[in-house]
């Protein structure tokens with residue numbers, strides 16, 4: 322028997338950063354199996370791979386026959402003050418509460434919205450925490466909950482730095498984007514200008530101009546266009562064919578959790594596959610317990626919750642972290658021993674982190690990419706570039722792009738002006754990237770976050786030095802070290 326810590330450390334030795342409850346890529350699994358001399362059985366490879374996107378990656382061969390459509394899970398992101406909260410409020414009040422006796426009594430962090438399309442009622446699930454920080458923090462823990470990102474851009478203000486950040490986060494997570502061009506009721510609002518800016522600065526092209534991104538003019542204040550926005554979301558969902566197997570034990574992700582004085586730990590989870598039932602034994606990080614109650618956003622107690630449903634769970638032994646993946650275990654003894662083991666592994670992992678291992682640095686990423694030499698998929702070096710002026714970004718990008726990339730490619734997740742932010746570091750952590758700063762500052766909060774997460778931020782003042790470092794790292798990849 323090989324324990325989790327051994328697998329994590331084996332992966333680390335291969336240059337792959339993984340946490341205990343991370344979903345591994347096929348190639349990473351192969352590597353580990355080779356290392357421990359375990360035979361890999363590959364089943365219906367391609368089919369599973371294409372299905373993984375639609376099912377949020379919780380899928381195995383036995384699910385293939387039983388997949389059923391499920392509602393999309395949507396997150397709203399965008400620049401501060403562009404109207405994320407207003408849009409969520411409008412949808413919550415007008416589209417959810419209006420349809421329910423008693424309204425919403427429980428803020429559980431997510432709610433179901435009925436959407437009428439061509440006379441039929443479909444459902445869409447909104448995560449109630451706006452902002453890409455939440456999105457990336459979850460992804461950094463290995464959770465992929467969101468199916469569709471709605472990017473809100475105010476029509477009187479246009480594309481701003483956090484708009485671009487949000488788009489980078491969605492693109493890095495390979496989540497389809499729908500744009501809500503908000504505040505169209507205001508003087509000086511220009512939908513056209515927003516479309517132009519999105520095309521030029523973010524390579525998002527509106528459908529009206531032959532592109533493939535739905536951009537819907539809305540007013541979160543007056544409610545104009547919100548139905549059209551919901552329809553556009555459902556259309557993307559339809560094309561994406563999101564699905565899951567409801568007929569198995571549940572698996573999913575925690576989106577919020579708190580400790581309630583009377584009721585103990587409460588966790589809101591999104592079920593991503595299977596069906597969660599009252600009485601199930603849940604294991605969630607190092608918390609576990611028999612599910613005593615499942616509550617929806619009206620406070621109603623449910624017997625069960627299927628794929629894409631968000632419910633509040635009562636009965637856990639502790640408060641799990643947002644982004645933690647939950648699973649169902651056969652009985653309490655089993656769950657308890659797994660939880661204890663995990664608590665132990667997580668502590669040792671934290672120690673290992675403190676001891677300076679498990680960091681994402683140019684070097685460790687180079688080591689990970691070296692595996693590409695063996696024909697695996699890690700031959701990509703993800704970069705986040707923050708610069709003083711737009712001209713530097715262009716100069717650096719073109720110098721880097723001129724480096725030979727036949728074996729290892731460079732991928733820019735973000736290149737923009739401005740100081741290194743906490744959100745850059747979250748994006749780096751979620752996407753395994755290094756942050757390169759050119760003539761910019763790293764404010765103390767970002768510096769602290771970089772230390773805490775082990776994400777390297779490299780600072781430069783001379784373009785040559787930056788390019789030379791990356792070149793060396795890439796060459797290192799191409800000639801794996803002894």
Ligand code: GDP
Nearest residue numbers: 401402403404405406407503504507540541542
């Ligand atoms: P967030 O920071 O993105 O969550 O933005 P908020 O939802 O807090 O909105 C910021 C400000 O813009 C608030 O004063 C809102 O009342 C206002 N606002 C939001 N949407 C609209 C809109 O469609 N029209 C107008 N006129 N104002 C809006």
